[in-house]
Amino acid sequence: MFEIFGIPSQALFGQLLIGLINGSFYALLSLGLAVIFGMLNIINFAHGAQYMLAAFTAYILLQTLGIGYWPSLIIAPIIVGIFGMIVERLFLQWLYKLDHLYGLLLTFGLALIVEGTARNFYGSAGLPYRVPDSLQGGQNLGFMFLPNYRAWVIAASLVVCFGTWFIIERTRLGAYLRAATENPTLVRAFGINVPRMITLTYGFGVALAALAGVMAAPIYNVSPQMGSELIIVVFAVVVIGGMGSILGAILTGFGLGIIEGLTKVFFPEASSTVIFVIMAIVLLVRPSGLFGRSV
Amino acid sequence: MQNPADIPVETVAETPRPAAGPIRSQSETVAFVVMMTIIVVAPFFTYPLFLMQVMCFALFACAFNLLIGYVGLLSFGHALFFGWASYLSAHAAKEWGLTPELAILTGTAAAAGLGLIAGIITIRRQGIYFAMITLALAQMMYFFALQAKFTGGEDGIQGVPRGKLFGLFDLSHPMAMYIVVAVIFTGGFMLIHRVVNSPFGEVLKAIRENEARAISLGYKTIRYKLLAFVLSATLAGLAGSTKAIVLQIASLTDVNWPMSGDVVLMTLVGGLGTIFGPIIGALVILTMQYKLAPVGEWVVVIQGVIFVACVLLFRRGIVGEVAHFFRIRL
Numbered sequence: 001m002f003e004i005f006g007i008p009s010q011a012l013f014g015q016l017l018i019g020l021i022n023g024s025f026y027a028l029l030s031l032g033l034a035v036i037f038g039m040l041n042i043i044n045f046a047h048g049a050q051y052m053l054a055a056f057t058a059y060i061l062l063q064t065l066g067i068g069y070w071p072s073l074i075i076a077p078i079i080v081g082i083f084g085m086i087v088e089r090l091f092l093q094w095l096y097k098l099d100h101l102y103g104l105l106l107t108f109g110l111a112l113i114v115e116g117t118a119r120n121f122y123g124s125a126g127l128p129y130r131v132p133d134s135l136q137g138g139q140n141l142g143f144m145f146l147p148n149y150r151a152w153v154i155a156a157s158l159v160v161c162f163g164t165w166f167i168i169e170r171t172r173l174g175a176y177l178r179a180a181t182e183n184p185t186l187v188r189a190f191g192i193n194v195p196r197m198i199t200l201t202y203g204f205g206v207a208l209a210a211l212a213g214v215m216a217a218p219i220y221n222v223s224p225q226m227g228s229e230l231i232i233v234v235f236a237v238v239v240i241g242g243m244g245s246i247l248g249a250i251l252t253g254f255g256l257g258i259i260e261g262l263t264k265v266f267f268p269e270a271s272s273t274v275i276f277v278i279m280a281i282v283l284l285v286r287p288s289g290l291f292g293r294s295v
Numbered sequence: 296m297q298n299p300a301d302i303p304v305e306t307v308a309e310t311p312r313p314a315a316g317p318i319r320s321q322s323e324t325v326a327f328v329v330m331m332t333i334i335v336v337a338p339f340f341t342y343p344l345f346l347m348q349v350m351c352f353a354l355f356a357c358a359f360n361l362l363i364g365y366v367g368l369l370s371f372g373h374a375l376f377f378g379w380a381s382y383l384s385a386h387a388a389k390e391w392g393l394t395p396e397l398a399i400l401t402g403t404a405a406a407a408g409l410g411l412i413a414g415i416i417t418i419r420r421q422g423i424y425f426a427m428i429t430l431a432l433a434q435m436m437y438f439f440a441l442q443a444k445f446t447g448g449e450d451g452i453q454g455v456p457r458g459k460l461f462g463l464f465d466l467s468h469p470m471a472m473y474i475v476v477a478v479i480f481t482g483g484f485m486l487i488h489r490v491v492n493s494p495f496g497e498v499l500k501a502i503r504e505n506e507a508r509a510i511s512l513g514y515k516t517i518r519y520k521l522l523a524f525v526l527s528a529t530l531a532g533l534a535g536s537t538k539a540i541v542l543q544i545a546s547l548t549d550v551n552w553p554m555s556g557d558v559v560l561m562t563l564v565g566g567l568g569t570i571f572g573p574i575i576g577a578l579v580i581l582t583m584q585y586k587l588a589p590v591g592e593w594v595v596v597i598q599g600v601i602f603v604a605c606v607l608l609f610r611r612g613i614v615g616e617v618a619h620f621f622r623i624r625l
Contacts, residue, residue, distance in 0.1 A: 043423045043426075043427065091603060091607060094607060095606070098610075099422075100422055100423050101369045101422065101423060101426065102606050102610070103423075104369070104371075104423055104426055105369075105559065105563065105602060105605075105606050106602065106603055106606040106607070108556060108559075108602060109598075109599040109600070109601070109602025109603040109606065110599065110602075110603065111599070112556070112595050112596065112598055112599030112602065113596050113599035113600060113603070114599075115595065116592050116593065116594075116595030116596035116598075116599060117596055119592045119595070120591070120592045120593060120596070228552070232430055232431060232434045232552065233431075233434075235427040235430060235431050236427075236431040236434075238427065239424060239427055239428055239431065243424075269442060272438045272441075272442075273435045273438045273439065276431050276432065276434060276435030276438075277435065279428070279431055279432075280416050280432065280435075283416050283417070283419070283420070283428065284415075284416060287419045287420060
């Protein structure tokens with residue numbers, strides 16, 4: 001046991017770990033938002049609700065069908081992703097030629113519907129979700145105790161984030177996507193089904209949120225308001241990072257999670273507001289965000 | 296090849312027809328007279344407390360509409376001004392023992408100050424960024440309200456005395472309070488109407504339609520937008536301060552994000568960018584919240600459905616559709 005700046009190392013590294021965990025979720029969610037925004041020009045306000053929906057899907061799968069964590073990690077994102085694609089076909093596709101604000105308003109309405117429904121059936125109290133047996137316990141690293149499940153969440157979200165970055169920036173499919181973002185009409189002229197690509201992109205972005213939701217279920221309790229609390233912070237993360245770059249979204253997500261964790265150690269009262277304060281400062285200094293292009 | 300810029304984009308507030316004739320059109324005058332008559336007659340038919348609440352929220356929605364309807368800026372954080380003004384007004388009346396008009400002024404002034412700070416931070420961004428930033432700032436101030444001592448945390452500030460107006464008129468009588476609220480509401484409404492139809496308002500509309508052009512004509516658009524933002528925040532604060540005195544409570548509900556969502560919904564339902572729309576919207580949404588109070592959380596679901604339906608089916612809102620149908624200005 002030793003101390004850094006008068007803080008016991010256990011506490012410092014413990015908060016850093018929590019910061020990294022939060023950062024993983026910020027990164028996954030802001031990545032999903034960025035992917036969706038790039039393609040649909042819509043800020044998906046329902047992102048938090050879809051994250052919550054996936055956590056509930058995992059919970060329901062376990063309670064009613066006895067389907068455990070690992071299958072849920074695949075099944076829940078698929079279910080919620082399909083839900084997202086249905087939403088896109090039913091509602092969002094009519095908004096592409098309108099002011100972008102309408103997309104925000106409509107997805108805000110969707111978020112209210114999903115959250116209100118969940119609250120009607122499950123109340124506001126959190127429901128516990130067990131950490132899978134294979135990830136019980138943890139490692140003693142000497143300077144801190146690292147629970148296996150938390151290590152897994154950080155590793156998994158890093159892999160998913162960089163996998164997504166790779167697909168979008170380095171593959172042919174990603175090239176189509178980026179081209180369709182720049183000029184959909186021209187890409188269609190090359191014989192690519194852009195509307196279907198948009199639907200799938202939305203489904204993919206939603207599935208990213210859903211994956212985060214399932215991973216979050218054992219850490220935070222499963223509750224109807226888990227999404228709306230998170231999504232506003234993620235909006236601030238997105239504003240800080242700027243919407244222009246995928247890598248920027250990932251880096252800002254993790255970075256801000258760590259800063260938030262450190263604030264919890266040194267100045268606990270400010271831990272819930274530090275990200276918003278950083279956002280205000282960034283906006284004054286660099287209005288288009290750290291990695292953003294000016295809009 | 297179609298240039299993306301050529302695709303018709305419907306803006307949030309519909310482009311108004313070229314202004315013809317006098318500033319105050321006949322239809323607006325008629326609607327205004329009808330509204331004043333209702334304000335005078337209504338307390339004899341329904342609960343004054345409910346009507347006062349409607350007027351507070353109507354003023355809040357009108358202030359919000361000033362931004363979205365005439366500058367094209369969607370603020371998703373207007374609860375910040377409403378809620379904090381409500382706290383300060385309640386605090387001034389209860390702890391400092393100020394008379395109600397001074398308490399309301401305190402809250403309103405605080406909202407103006409907050410509006411200036413928030414405006415300086417946000418005003419350079421537009422569209423969805425502006426919406427996200429205002430939402431995030433409001434959430435930050437929500438956390439401050441949660442932690443600050445004087446706000447009473449989860450309990451809020453309860454039992455705010457209505458006091459005596461100018462130290463003379465006892466506002467614990469419902470009709471006295473009603474008259475005060477009606478005067479504040481009408482004054483706020485007329486101020487907004489005046490602003491919208493002033494040369495300043497015309498510049499705002501020009502910025503909404505084409506900001507680059509407005510800049511090229513020599514207007515310092517940032518200053519105009521900032522002034523409009525502060526004005527909107529101030530009037531939202533006036534509504535919040537008054538609400539604290541009327542309902543004798545200021546609580547976390549007033550600063551939290553669902554409150555910002557409520558005011559967006561009211562304005563959307565009534566009609567973005569119409570003068571009377573926010574008032575009708577506030578009336579409709581508050582009536583719905585009262586009638587549906589027994590079904591609990593389903594109210595939220597229904598509000599969500601209304602959001603979706605409004606965006607997909609009637610973006611002009613109730614008043615906007617009526618005005619469009621009869622080809623009049625409302």
